[in-house]
Amino acid sequence: xxxxxxxxxxxxxxxxxxxxxxxxxxxxxxxxxxxxxxxxxxxxxxxxxxxxxxxxxxxxxxxxxxxxxxxxxxxxxxxx
Numbered sequence: 001x002x003x004x005x006x007x008x009x010x011x012x013x014x015x016x017x018x019x020x021x022x023x024x025x026x027x028x029x030x031x032x033x034x035x036x037x038x039x040x041x042x043x044x045x046x047x048x049x050x051x052x053x054x055x056x057x058x059x060x061x062x063x064x065x066x067x068x069x070x071x072x073x074x075x076x077x078x079x080x
Contacts, residue, residue: 004044006068011039017066021059035063 008014014036019028 005042007042008038011036014039021062
């Protein structure tokens with residue numbers, strides 16, 4: 001388990017990163033606001049999944065990576 005705390009980005013940056021994973025209007029209107037309400041809070045990477053979306057197990061690992069800033073593809077680096 002990784003106990004390193006990260007501070008989630010601002011809501012608009014979180015939305016940009018989440019949309020880089022799945023840019024679907026229903027998700028942007030209904031799920032992403034539930035996630036972005038945690039903007040600016042401190043979490044451990046392991047603490048993010050239950051706080052944001054139970055049931056998105058396929059996309060959830062990538063959501064966590066983009067919110068933690070560790071998914072280079074979402075940040076414009078296509079090498080990953």
